[in-house]
Amino acid sequence: MTTSLVAAGCEPLEKEASAEQSRVSVSMVINDLGMIFPEGLDENDNPYIHYIEEETGLDLRVSIPPQEVYEEKLNVIMASRNLPDLIHSYNPVWYDEYVKKGAIVPLDDYIDQYGPDLKKYIPEEAWERMRYNGKIYAIPSLTEVPGIELMYVRKDWLDRLGLKPPTTLDDYYEVIKAFAKNDPDRNGLHDTMGLILTENMGRTAPFFGAFGVQLNSWLERDGKLVNGSTLEGTKEALGFLAKLYREGLVDPEFPLNRNSVFIEKIENGRVGMFSAAWYDTRGPIALNKKKDPNAEWIALEYPVGPEGHSGVYDSDLIRGFNVVPAGTSHPEEVIKLLNFIAGEGRKTLKLGFENEIWSMQDGKMVTNFAEHDKHLYRGIYQALVDVVDPEIAKARLDSLGDFHLYENLQMIEQNVIRNQFYGTPTPAMSKHAGHLEELQNVFTEIVMGIVPLDEFDAFVERWYREGGAEITEEVNKWYEGRLQEGGIAAP
Known part of the structure; x- marks a missing residue:
């Protein structure tokens, strides 16, 4: 009888152990994206990794190298005999190198x-960039946002000075001048700035866009690609910004404005206009409104x-590469895992667990901010295969509050100037990019x-002479090849 009772009591445990043993173990090396796990949880023991395991029937083993040595660690792993089933890299050069070495498995079959969900939600444009000699060697993770910057202005200052929202560059100049000179905050002090920039010519993109260029982007001119930093429009934009600086209309300390200083100046009500990141309505703008209702x-x-x-x-379409090292045992399980993240698991991994992180109230999604922030770590799994999902994106962003986040992204998407080169960095880029970037410091001096x-x-003369000509030749060789393959629509 005792034996019978023991046997009866152990049967469910034996079945559970059997189920655990039947799971295929999939090991992966991924990036933690700077996320922090709540106390008592880690990358292999938390509700979201358990959710993925339960839904896929896999036993996941996650390794997260330190951020500061992430790529170095990936190289060590690839040189070892102890290869994981999945590696996630954010570096196209790393991806290109190991594809050419034959160290990565082609994944088409x-x-x-x-x-099926990977094929459904990832566009051909992204797949094309994963191909080498006609074969796909990585599952891409997409960039969800089309770009970063758009202009924001203090409307109460416009109203106080009897000004309309500017549209042309000339209008912008007049508003910036009025904000700097006409005491828009009515405190009797000369303490407001019409426009704020950041170090290294940051937060200037819309002004370069007014002249049809973007710094460091490759733009088509007469059937060839040319680096935007070398075009005449860039000189004209620098001339416009130099005029603002000369007349005392832009923050004179902008070369020293690191992000924390930049935010502080906006928060304290000194700034009337700036090129905002799409999420700054939740950041410095919200801080300023809190201080000044x-x-x-x-x-x-x-x-x-x-x-x-x-x-x-614009933002690059591709943010990461999921690869299967050659010689590993479970490529099919890796694809099943990534297919789940992109498909059935996407909503839960993106938004969090319903009725815990968010809930539907009166037909709208409402976010529990405390729980949302505590469980942001779920993003390290979701970001493995990020795909563009406007419905989920809008619901999520709207649930964060009345910050116009989705509207900001829509405005950016309608106004991006596309970077026409999206290939792997060329050999000359690897050799000369750092030096050419240093040369560009002269823009701040101008x-x-x-x-x-x-x-x-x-x-411009130095840029071409000291490596830029070599880079431009390689970029255009790539561009001509893409045109011949039909990967790019001819201009």
């Missing part, structure tokens, strides 16, 4: 058999330049009047 901020149309140009830089505007011409 596995995708066809086990990846009368502050009212609105988004502006991008400044339109003398030849009708406007716009801002804006500050330390050197004359014509110094731009000397910069």
Whole structure:
């Protein structure tokens, strides 16, 4: 009888153990994206990893190298005999290197058999960038946002000074001047700035867009790709910004404005206009409104330049690469896992558990901010295969409060100036990019009047002579190949 009772009591445990033993173990090396796990949880023991395991029937083993040595660790792993089933990299150079070494498994057959949602939600444009000699070697993770910057202005200052929201570059100049000179906060002090920038020419993209260019982007001109930093429009934009600086209309300390200083100046009510990140309505703008309840901020149309140009830089479509090292045992399970993250698991991993992180109230999604912030770590799994889902994106962003986040992204998407080069960094880029970036420091000196505007011409000459010509040749060789393959629509 005792034996019978023991046997009866142990049967469910034996079945559970048997189920656990039947699970296929999939090991992965991924990035933690700077996320922090709540106390008592880690990358292998938390509700979201358990959710994925239960839904896929897999036993997941997650390894997260330190951020500061992440890529170095990936190289060590690839050189070892102890290879994981899945590696996630954010570096296209790393991906390209190991594809060419034959160290990564082609995934076409596995995708066809086990990846219906991957095929459904990832566009051909992204797949094309994963191909080498006609074969797909990675599952891409997409960038959800089309770009970063758009213009925001203090509407209460506009109203106080009898000004309308600016549209043309000339209108912008007049508003910036009035904000700097006409005491828009009515405190009797000369303490307001019309426009704020950040170090390294940050938060300037819409002004370059007014001249049809973007710094460091490759733009088509007469059937060839040219680096935007070398174009005449860039010189004209620098001239416009130099005029603002010379007349005392832009923050004179902008070369020292790191992000924390930048936020502080906006929060304290010194700034009337700036190129905001799409999420700054939850950041410095919200902080300013909290400090000054009368502050009212609105988004502006991008400044339109003398030849009708406007716009801002785009975000690269690809943010990461999921690869299966050659010689591993479970490529089909890896594809099943990634297919789940992109498909059935997408909503839960993106939003969190319903009725815990968020709930539906009166037909709208409402977020529990405390729980939302505590469980942000779920993003390290979801970001493995991020896909563009406008419905989920809108619901999630709207649930965060009345910050116009979704509207901001829509405005950006309608005004991006596309970077026409999206290939792997070329050999000459690897050799010269750092030096050419240093040369570009002269732009700050031009804006500050330390050197004359014509110094731009000397910069362009040096840029081409000291590596830029070699890079441009390689970029255009890539571009011609893409045109011939039909991967790019001919201009």
